[in-house]
Amino acid sequence: MATAIYFIIWVLLITDMVWTRSVRQVNEPDDWTVGDFDCPRECFCPPSFPTALYCENRGLKEIPAIPSRIWYLYLENNLIETIPEKPFENATQLRWINLNKNKITNYGIEKGALSQLKKLLFLFLEDNELEEVPSPLPRSLEQLQLARNKVSRIPQGTFSNLENLTLLDLQHNKLLDNAFQRDTFKGLKNLMQLNMAKNSLKNMPPRLPANTMQLFLDNNSIEGIPENYFNVIPKVAFLRLNHNKLSDAGLPSSGFDVSSILDLQLSHNRLTKVPRISAHLQHLHLDHNKIKSVNVSVICPTPSALPEEQDLFSYGPRLSYLRLDGNEIKPPIPMDLMTCFRLLQAVIINHIANCSLPPFSIVQLISSI
Incomplete structure (x- = not known):
């Protein structure tokens, strides 16, 4: 919940900074004189x-x-x-x-x-x-x-x-x-x-x-990302690298296991497998790569020690949106994907049909258009 609140606050902050000053109208006596409406004739x-x-x-x-x-x-x-x-x-x-x-x-x-x-x-x-x-x-x-x-x-x-x-x-x-x-x-x-x-x-x-x-x-x-590249930008939350030339070999050894990243977009690259991610990541776009399968044992973030009387729904991986269409993945979705990412609300994969979901899952399977 804290991560979601953090996500919303920063989105609102950026939006506010972009638009607040553009719409406010301040008429301060020190800035202009009443009746001073000299106006260029062209305007x-x-x-x-x-x-x-x-x-x-x-x-x-x-x-x-x-x-x-x-x-x-x-x-x-x-x-x-x-x-x-x-x-x-x-x-x-x-x-x-x-x-x-x-x-x-x-x-x-x-x-x-x-x-x-x-x-x-x-x-x-x-x-x-x-x-x-x-x-x-x-x-x-x-x-x-x-x-x-x-x-x-x-x-x-x-x-x-x-x-x-x-x-x-x-x-x-x-x-x-x-x-x-x-x-x-x-x-x-x-x-x-x-x-x-x-x-x-x-x-x-x-x-x-x-x-x-x-x-x-x-x-x-862009073909690669240097090792420890994100150490100098520890607050990066939204990272878009769509339509580049990234391959598996071009990613850091830890992938994108960066706790600050909430939204990661890697669409239209050359990846053949899902990279490592952080437990804090909420949105992951991997469509139109060359991925053939999803190895959940590799990509599932290791949960930290849970406080007493808490569970994975509160402290587990936060991923809620996963896009995988345009790859070479065939259904059904691995059952352990939903076991790991229990907050998933949407998984997009090519040509989904007649896929049954486990009773604990709230995932919505969406066919690519």
């Missing part, structure tokens, strides 16, 4: 939301002068190529900038244009023409979204002063293994979510921030 300034400036979908090629009262700036889906300092001279209160779907390059970002925004929390630069992570950035930044650019380089020291950053999204770029040095992520003391899916990595990125809880590496070409 829309809703009287009911005086701290927001909407300039999206207007074919803009330049960023207009931003009034001092603005907290939330929406500039997505335009033709903007540059980010100069001048438009932001008075925008000392900015918390949120959305510049997604423009034509911004690294050469177009004037040095100091972003770092001067001392209160900026959220920066969205998705779907642009960036070839490296922009720098310098304000120390206050909490989220940096750079998905779907052309990023292949991370200059040394880029993250050195971003101790407040909690989310870094670099998915769907052009990152190779040589983009990372051992100190690339140094400084990201509070990073919780790192997304590097859909790049060209062959190896796991080195020396990740210790507080990383969500690590997404889907759709790369």
Whole structure:
């Protein structure tokens, strides 16, 4: 139960951090003056939301002068190529900038244009023409979204002063293994979510921030995971490695027997057997590998000593969801699978038909679609 509560709390925490500041409206007397509704003619300034400036979908090629009262700036889906300092001279209160779907390059970002925004929390630069992570950035930044650019380089020291950053999204770029040095992520003391899916990595990125809880590496070409790799990220709870080239030989000797991991996704790899897992794991995705059988004696976590008058339902393995479709496994499911994982609620295997379940099991057998 404690693990389930831990799982829910962290999901809610991530969700809250992503959205809370995006919807709140704070009208503080110190931030703007009553009647101060100067508005760039290219944009829309809703009287009911005086701290927001909407300039999206207007074919803009330049960023207009931003009034001092603005907290939330929406500039997505335009033709903007540059980010100069001048438009932001008075925008000392900015918390949120959305510049997604423009034509911004690294050469177009004037040095100091972003770092001067001392209160900026959220920066969205998705779907642009960036070839490296922009720098310098304000120390206050909490989220940096750079998905779907052309990023292949991370200059040394880029993250050195971003101790407040909690989310870094670099998915769907052009990152190779040589983009990372051992100190690339140094400084990201509070990073919780790192997304590097859909790049060209062959190896796991080195020396990740210790507080990383969500690590997404889907759709790369990763072949192996170094021994003791997870020792440096002892809080990782959500690990996604779908659509890679992982084989049995490429996994650590202990597999994924990592007590912090609650959700593990290894779909579309080259595994021939189920890896070792922790008793704390709740969701396991192994579909579309080359697994032929399930050796429960190997994968069943060894239960720790139970307190008096307690049983496996309270202190045994926590696995509740297991996906195995797209492999070479034939029914029936081994009886000892349910004996080990007594909290299983769903097991997905190919072509299930007329399989009877033991009376103690609450497993729902689901045929793949």
